[in-house]
Amino acid sequence: MTTDIPDTPPQDAALAFWQQRIKASRWLITKTIGLGACAAVLGVLGQGWLEHAAPLFPVISQNYGIWQAAYLLSLLIIFCIWVAAMRQKMGLLANSKQGFQVQLRIDEHNERRAQRALEARERRKKLEEDRDPVLFFKSAARSKKFDY
Numbered sequence: 001m002t003t004d005i006p007d008t009p010p011q012d013a014a015l016a017f018w019q020q021r022i023k024a025s026r027w028l029i030t031k032t033i034g035l036g037a038c039a040a041v042l043g044v045l046g047q048g049w050l051e052h053a054a055p056l057f058p059v060i061s062q063n064y065g066i067w068q069a070a071y072l073l074s075l076l077i078i079f080c081i082w083v084a085a086m087r088q089k090m091g092l093l094a095n096s097k098q099g100f101q102v103q104l105r106i107d108e109h110n111e112r113r114a115q116r117a118l119e120a121r122e123r124r125k126k127l128e129e130d131r132d133p134v135l136f137f138k139s140a141a142r143s144k145k146f147d148y
Helices: 010-053 058-062 064-130
Strands: none
16 A cells, blocks of 8 residues: 655654645635536526526426426525535535644644653763762772671
8 A cells, every 4th residue: 555655754744644635625615616606607597598498398488487496496405505515625624724733733742742851861861970980899809808
């Protein structure tokens, strides 16, 4: 299985994931707005086409009010679906931005924690170097006599 981000540390991979998700969410919002604009244009054109088709088809001219109400109802349903899709895409974008901010805070916390651990190691090392070595046993000279 291949990944899109092969040579990044795990924290950069998480940030890259959230950035990619934000970018994809923005692109989805743009496409949804574009599809909504196309639907609005086609809705207006469709209304005109329905008016022009009324004299040609006797079924439409006899029940033009019903056809127009059905067409308007279908446009309202499509609009409601489009609004729901936009809410979903906006929610996904907000979720992605929130996830990115949380990941940033996690990374900053981990960096501060690693820095404190490094400083603590350096302090311990310095304390060990500053401490006088205490010799409990003399290893160089050994007495052959009994020392009481």
